[in-house]
Amino acid sequence: HDCAHCSSDACATEMLNLAEANSIETAWHRYEKQQPQCGFGSAGLCCRICLKGPCRIDPFGEGPKYGVCGADRDTIVARHLVRMIAAGTAAHSEHGRHIALAMQHISQGELHDYSIRDEAKLYAIAKTLGVATEGRGLLAIVGDLAAITLGDFQNQDYDKPCAWLAASLTPRRVKRLGDLGLLPHNIDASVAQTMSRTHVGCDADPTNLILGGLRVAMADLDGSMLATELSDALFGTPQPVVSAANLGVMKRGAVNIAVNGHNPMLSDIICDVAADLRDEAIAAGAAEGINIIGICCTGHEVMMRHGVPLATNYLSQELPILTGALEAMVVDVQCIMPSLPRIAECFHTQIITTDKHNKISGATHVPFDEHKAVETAKTIIRMAIAAFGRRDPNRVAIPAFKQKSIVGFSAEAVVAALAKVNADDPLKPLVDNVVNGNIQGIVLFVGCNTTKVQQDSAYVDLAKSLAKRNVLVLATGCAAGAFAKAGLMTSEATTQYAGEGLKGVLSAIGTAAGLGGPLPLVMHMGSCVDNSRAVALATALANKLGVDLSDLPLVASAPECMSEKALAIGSWAVTIGLPTHVGSVPPVIGSQIVTKLVTETAKDLVGGYFIVDTDPKSAGDKLYAAIQERRAGLGL
Ligand code: BF8
Numbered sequence: 001h002d003c004a005h006c007s008s009d010a011c012a013t014e015m016l017n018l019a020e021a022n023s024i025e026t027a028w029h030r031y032e033k034q035q036p037q038c039g040f041g042s043a044g045l046c047c048r049i050c051l052k053g054p055c056r057i058d059p060f061g062e063g064p065k066y067g068v069c070g071a072d073r074d075t076i077v078a079r080h081l082v083r084m085i086a087a088g089t090a091a092h093s094e095h096g097r098h099i100a101l102a103m104q105h106i107s108q109g110e111l112h113d114y115s116i117r118d119e120a121k122l123y124a125i126a127k128t129l130g131v132a133t134e135g136r137g138l139l140a141i142v143g144d145l146a147a148i149t150l151g152d153f154q155n156q157d158y159d160k161p162c163a164w165l166a167a168s169l170t171p172r173r174v175k176r177l178g179d180l181g182l183l184p185h186n187i188d189a190s191v192a193q194t195m196s197r198t199h200v201g202c203d204a205d206p207t208n209l210i211l212g213g214l215r216v217a218m219a220d221l222d223g224s225m226l227a228t229e230l231s232d233a234l235f236g237t238p239q240p241v242v243s244a245a246n247l248g249v250m251k252r253g254a255v256n257i258a259v260n261g262h263n264p265m266l267s268d269i270i271c272d273v274a275a276d277l278r279d280e281a282i283a284a285g286a287a288e289g290i291n292i293i294g295i296c297c298t299g300h301e302v303m304m305r306h307g308v309p310l311a312t313n314y315l316s317q318e319l320p321i322l323t324g325a326l327e328a329m330v331v332d333v334q335c336i337m338p339s340l341p342r343i344a345e346c347f348h349t350q351i352i353t354t355d356k357h358n359k360i361s362g363a364t365h366v367p368f369d370e371h372k373a374v375e376t377a378k379t380i381i382r383m384a385i386a387a388f389g390r391r392d393p394n395r396v397a398i399p400a401f402k403q404k405s406i407v408g409f410s411a412e413a414v415v416a417a418l419a420k421v422n423a424d425d426p427l428k429p430l431v432d433n434v435v436n437g438n439i440q441g442i443v444l445f446v447g448c449n450t451t452k453v454q455q456d457s458a459y460v461d462l463a464k465s466l467a468k469r470n471v472l473v474l475a476t477g478c479a480a481g482a483f484a485k486a487g488l489m490t491s492e493a494t495t496q497y498a499g500e501g502l503k504g505v506l507s508a509i510g511t512a513a514g515l516g517g518p519l520p521l522v523m524h525m526g527s528c529v530d531n532s533r534a535v536a537l538a539t540a541l542a543n544k545l546g547v548d549l550s551d552l553p554l555v556a557s558a559p560e561c562m563s564e565k566a567l568a569i570g571s572w573a574v575t576i577g578l579p580t581h582v583g584s585v586p587p588v589i590g591s592q593i594v595t596k597l598v599t600e601t602a603k604d605l606v607g608g609y610f611i612v613d614t615d616p617k618s619a620g621d622k623l624y625a626a627i628q629e630r631r632a633g634l635g636l
Pocket of ligand 1: 262296314334447448449477478479527529562563565
């Protein structure tokens, strides 16, 4: 077993060797034990929707062609796919609901541990959503915004689109998707209707099913958008900040606490409270106090807003425990490996679950209540301080490697940086450079890690190859984690890897914005819900040019996607008009009809389409070709 095959991340490889030596099982070992994975499932041809099954369709057309109910391969593949999109939508939107309810409770004067930290953002949102602000108190405005947002979970008028989408996309996109019936009216209803129509004996038309999938995917964008925007009002809109990434951010002399998951409601408070408990940590023997580190999307939330370093991304989330220096990992929702407590058992690490709907056997549950956020955060930090006393110093093995990362490029931060070049018309420098070809186009990297791809390698290969061809690179989620760990969120990376045109632009903006060097090669836009930041920037660009999102030389890529949320994101990216690459094959290839629908027919309908390619090199060529096709369409 050669651990270097598993990950291109040097720290992960070092820790995997340690895992081997100590017979500790990680995701990569479990993946090996799963081989060979089921071919029916991989193709999407195993149906488990009713108790007459599981039914399997022979991919080669020699065995059964229909499930017991009569469903054919196309119905089975389509039903399965749209259920996955609905699950992703539910996950993002549940996160959004949590933030929206917090806003409602704040407006009612109930939550004392939170405040509106970014009033300018609150007013900007009010303007977008058409909420009056003149002469009104802050809490009244917060209340109205919460009500409109919760309306996106409650509206029963099928023809009235979700408020956030209607207010945020280009007018042409709203019209086009409205005409196609692809603008959801209600997030919860969209998820419920997807579950309902995919029940045995309901929708059996693959085209109709896929259209339903695109509609629920747009509800995912709505939920992500409202989660991001309201989080900014609550916790602050990210601005560029210098941080660091990879396991070398852990400190031997500190109480190390990892925050893992997605929702900033607790993790943001933990960051604030940590400073107050520093003396308690020192008294317990940790001379360097408390060191908060991030994993997965929570990592990005606190990295963007507090400069908290990122320990690692999804696939290597077990590995910080193996350093022997992790006192606690605090988790909430999504993408948290159930294996964590099993590995923690070999060490002194406390795995602490906090969400009432999400518990893990073997973990300690500390229920999080927004009404007592500071108290909960203190309880958790004190558990970590107590665990520090049980650390075995002889087992501490922190890799000596970390990368500097300049992060925090919200749409507002990008516009502010551009405004340093042209204060009157901030988007003009960007538009000019796209027109003159210094910037050929923009790629947004999204998504996860998967054991099917050497960790992070597809991201790094693709980004380097596109940046060399003068494509501006944006990233969120575990894609952003990969780039941060690989040192691509630095000025040095721009100097080293960007094509001449792109380098010139990033240098001019970075210098004007006072960064003392070029903007980083990869612009960190945040967590997965923060993909809506890229949509906001693209929408501003499209509106300035008077075109639709599907006209822009803008593409998306998820070369290591894994989760249902990633499928939801990919599907709305297609629906808003983007050529969208996935490098881990979704379970659709069992149906030629569904495959054709999402990779070809979608282009005529909505402008976007999926590009499925597991090879980063040819995927890069296809994405670049898609950018050139868009440029030609704009007459560039
Ligand atoms: O929402 S990129 S593995 S952590 S799903 Fe999960 Fe994928 Fe990471 Fe965040 Ni997004």
